[in-house]
Amino acid sequence: MSEKILTKRLENPGYGGTIEEHLATGGYQAIAKALKEHTPASLIELVRRSGLRGRGGAGFPTGVKWGFVPKDPGLTKYLVCNADESEPGTFKDLDLIMRDPHQLLEGILLASYAIGCQTAYIYIRGEFIAGATILERAIKDAATHGFLGKDILGSGFSVEIHPHRGAGAYICGEETALLESLEGKRGLPRLKPPFPATAGLYRLPTVVNNVETLCNLPHIVLRGPEWFSSIGTPKSTGTRIFSVSGHVRRPGNYELPIDVPMRELIFEHAGGMRDGRRLKAVIPGGSSVPVLTEQYLDTRMDFESLAKAGSMAGSGGVIVMDESTCMVRTGEVVARFYHHESCGQCTQCREGTAWLHKTLRRIEEGRGRKADLDLLLDICENMKGKTICPLSDAAAMPIESYLKYFGDEFEQHIVERACPFASTDGS
Numbered sequence: 001m002s003e004k005i006l007t008k009r010l011e012n013p014g015y016g017g018t019i020e021e022h023l024a025t026g027g028y029q030a031i032a033k034a035l036k037e038h039t040p041a042s043l044i045e046l047v048r049r050s051g052l053r054g055r056g057g058a059g060f061p062t063g064v065k066w067g068f069v070p071k072d073p074g075l076t077k078y079l080v081c082n083a084d085e086s087e088p089g090t091f092k093d094l095d096l097i098m099r100d101p102h103q104l105l106e107g108i109l110l111a112s113y114a115i116g117c118q119t120a121y122i123y124i125r126g127e128f129i130a131g132a133t134i135l136e137r138a139i140k141d142a143a144t145h146g147f148l149g150k151d152i153l154g155s156g157f158s159v160e161i162h163p164h165r166g167a168g169a170y171i172c173g174e175e176t177a178l179l180e181s182l183e184g185k186r187g188l189p190r191l192k193p194p195f196p197a198t199a200g201l202y203r204l205p206t207v208v209n210n211v212e213t214l215c216n217l218p219h220i221v222l223r224g225p226e227w228f229s230s231i232g233t234p235k236s237t238g239t240r241i242f243s244v245s246g247h248v249r250r251p252g253n254y255e256l257p258i259d260v261p262m263r264e265l266i267f268e269h270a271g272g273m274r275d276g277r278r279l280k281a282v283i284p285g286g287s288s289v290p291v292l293t294e295q296y297l298d299t300r301m302d303f304e305s306l307a308k309a310g311s312m313a314g315s316g317g318v319i320v321m322d323e324s325t326c327m328v329r330t331g332e333v334v335a336r337f338y339h340h341e342s343c344g345q346c347t348q349c350r351e352g353t354a355w356l357h358k359t360l361r362r363i364e365e366g367r368g369r370k371a372d373l374d375l376l377l378d379i380c381e382n383m384k385g386k387t388i389c390p391l392s393d394a395a396a397m398p399i400e401s402y403l404k405y406f407g408d409e410f411e412q413h414i415v416e417r418a419c420p421f422a423s424t425d426g427s
Contacts, residue, residue, distance in 0.1 A: 002231075005239050006215050007255045010099050017134070019141040022102040028147055030218035031109045035155040038221075041071075043114040047217065050225035051237035056082055056173075056210030057286070057315045059236075059303045068197035069115045069205045078206040079112045079120040081214055082178060086125060086170040087286035088337060089317030092241040092253045093211035097124070097131040100215075101138035105161065107214030109147065110221060112159045115207050120161045123178050126168040135163045170341035174389045175208040177343065188345050189389035212241055212316075232258040236302035236313075244270040246320035247277065259305065263297040266320055277322035281405070285314020287334050288394030290401035291327075311401070326421035327406040328413050331399050332360040338395035349392035352383035356399055368414040376403060 009015050009025055022028070034043055048063025069077060081104070085093040096104060104122075112120050124132050139161050142148045150158045169187050171177045176190035179201050200206020216238060220228050229237045240258040242265055245251045249271030256265065262282065266272065273279055281291045284301065289312040292299065299309045306313045321330070339353035356379055359372050380396035387393070403410060412420055 030221040050220045050228040055212035077117045078201040079117040080208045081122040083124040084173045086173045087315040089319040090315040091243045107217040110217040122163045126166045171343045244318045247322040259300040259302040280323045281321045283319040285312045286317035289314040327402045328364045331402045332364045346387035348386045366417040
């Protein structure tokens with residue numbers, strides 16, 4: 001078993017996530033060290049050297065992202081923690097929030113110091129009521145102990161953290177839609193450029209980072225960028241928390257080196273397939289990424305390896321499906337989700353998601369036509385790369401992959417005018 005970083009405290013079943021427990025296990029030492037030993041510029045460089053990449057889906061280098069923020073000290077700057085975790089199959093951020101909230105707060109402090117921010121927000125998904133309550137209590141405790149507010153640890157650095165509950169919209173996981181929502185407006189993605197680093201919240205410089213990304217920062221500061229970059233690959237460094245669900249014996253969150261082979265993740269850590277069935281398909285990074293089949297089990301889970309295999313690392317949500325799974329029904333469920341969650345701003349997405357869902361439902365219900373297979377591919381092609389945000393692509397790419405690897409199932413539905421898995425689906 002590899003060393004745990006983000007989930008080390010959570011291995012202790014008695015750990016309650018209080019500030020006293022956090023301090024007793026080395027908590028808030030990283031911010032003290034950073035304030036004493038680093039300038040904001042040197043802290044940005046340290047994170048850049050670590051190779052840390054965003055864990056929310058895009059995988060953009062964190063230190064590089066921070067470097068885009070203007071250095072003008074007269075400008076108001078914001079740090080926003082994206083805790084809107086809405087990608088189907090992904091549940092690691094909520095685990096970190098509920099079980100070790102001060103690790104996240106310390107990461108926010110470090111990021112705020114690096115970019116020169118005095119006001120930070122945690123945008124948390126509306127359904128995470130318990131998580132929001134835990135964060136509010138943790139913020140109060142951190143302020144009481146002098147880690148939030150004015151002149152933190154006598155350094156002259158000041159920052160306030162405000163939790164903000166969203167309203168349960170998937171689109172608000174997209175950073176510019178999140179910023180619109182945080183401003184009190186409807187969560188519609190913005191055209192880019194300008195990017196948030198120069199024109200974000202209230203059109204002022206803003207950095208948006210994912211929960212897991214920020215939780216890595218205290219460990220990088222305390223143990224150094226060389227230590228962090230020694231884990232994983234030169235381009236994908238550190239560990240990652242993989243949320244494994246589906247037809248496995250032990251679903252859950254597993255923190256492992258980011259380049260762990262898919263086979264090891266599923267068959268060793270998650271216990272393998274349940275009920276003795278054979279693996280059929282794996283979605284490696286949340287519902288928005290292309291599916292992979294058994295032939296790709298030896299693919300490593302880092303960004304580059306999954307891209308080479310034709311998929312994406314995405315949010316780290318690994319959905320495992322066995323041979324009883326109907327891929328047409330899977331496609332219909334995925335398409336229904338994206339149809340429901342499209343903000344409707346772009347025609348290709350608004351209409352495309354509706355047509356994907358309508359067509360897949362028709363096939364699944366035994367009313368499909370052979371022409372529907374070409375129609376689905378045509379719809380997907382017209383949805384990709386033509387919209388303000390990636391939701392349209394996120395809806396189209398999985399369906400294309402289901403047709404690529406399981407086209408015979410789609411044809412069988414159409415020829416037999418029924419779902420052959422109707423009585424055997426083990427989901």
